[in-house]
Amino acid sequence: MFVDRVLVKVEAGTGGSGQTSFRREKYVAMGGPDGGDGGRGGDVIVQADRNLTTLLDYTYRDAWKAERGQHGEGSNRTGRSGEDIVMPVPPGTIIRDADSGELVGEVMEHGDLLTVAKGGRGGKGNAFFVTATHQAPREWQPGEDGQVRKLEFELKLIADVGLVGQPNAGKSTLLSVISAARPKIGDYPFTTLSPNLGVVPLSDHRSFVVADIPGIIEGAHEGKGLGLQFLRHIERTRLLAFLIPIDALDWQAEFDQLRHEIAAYSDELAKKPFCVVFSKLDLLGEHYIPEIDAKGAFAMYAISGAGRMGLDTMLDGWWRQILAMRAEALKPEQDAQLLP
Incomplete structure (x- = not known):
């Protein structure tokens, strides 16, 4: 529990x-x-x-x-x-x-x-x-x-990447594929009832931590669904990954809703670096990245957790962003050491 x-x-x-x-x-x-x-x-x-x-x-x-x-x-x-x-x-x-x-x-x-x-x-x-x-x-x-x-x-869980998306966006499936975590996976909404952490191993002994947050629905910042209870767990993540299933009715509307809920909950959270990940790419059978207005996103990816498609490109992009943020966080300390 x-x-x-x-x-x-x-x-x-x-x-x-x-x-x-x-x-x-x-x-x-x-x-x-x-x-x-x-x-x-x-x-x-x-x-x-x-x-x-x-x-x-x-x-x-x-x-x-x-x-x-x-x-x-x-x-x-x-x-x-x-x-x-x-x-x-x-x-x-x-x-x-x-x-x-x-x-x-x-x-x-x-x-x-x-x-x-x-x-x-x-x-x-x-x-x-x-x-x-x-x-x-x-x-x-x-x-x-x-x-x-x-x-x-x-x-408040500490992670490098926080997965944000509506129920059944494929967050738990993705976490189970890229890490050793075993979150509950099902074909019904709100399968995930509590946050899950997974350590993603890369080559050369590199690794980072990903957090899977329960699905966020409209009005989550006001206490609807499970969002308000667990939104605080992504406050300490370095970056956010907005997951949008490729079979969503309106990709732009779903992305805008997620951004709105994040911003309504915390201005500081809304300022974190983010990317857009289109999930369930195996439903199309081909690589395709929809065009949406995601101003400020450092990247857009199309992946399939179940089909193991596009994961290497996404993980490499996350790692490079995490390294850049770590270097930025260390810069004030390094500058202070150089002072006489």
Whole structure:
């Protein structure tokens, strides 16, 4: 089951309390206060794990609590700090405060860490309060409470290419042919009920990631069909591929509708580089690219997933576009390194 939005309660550990203690040792007169400090409470940490692709585990366990710190002891011994608790999530997960809506942060790459609730500080023991005029203090501090928060986790898949099209445009078939992914394929609308990711292998150890998004119908940006639920998953793709079946009644109208839904959902998404892919070319039996007005498209392709037609040309074009975008993204960093 694909789950991309969950609510969880997290509680960081409470700090241990300080100790009131006086040294008691034979032949040592006036040993003085020796109460140690309490240990700090454990933090709650979110960590990106590339082995995960869904937030399903958090539907079974929605409360996470870190270990509390131990109390201080005599002989100036500080209590042991509580263990942190780590919550693994898929890369691309956004964390928000569920009550205020405030963005806490996001984890994008495997191994990224984000502290979402800080443990409480340990309290001071009576040894801390010794002064020249107050040499036998009995004061001590309780440990501070750890943060308690209700958080919303939202997953946005990260991919190089996002496949956009109406139901039954051939997106799942294409993904199954060019990658090892095995999405559900059927001859009825809305076969795909959740996004699918596939890694496309090329020669010379090259590869990139393609995301298959459930079909987008008219009004998807307003919540119709499944579009609104999953449109956010193409926000993090580098480029978009609009799939239009060759047997569509009106190629231009279908393309315009898809572009409209994307633009209505997000202006930023509408600015991403895109291409047009005419699918199901095997229905014609010949290579043919219809002429439509797709201003701004970096290329147009005609392919057949089932018939393995035109795939090499399309994948090569996607790869060259991805390389160009990667180089463009690295340019500011390279320019910064050249500065004196």
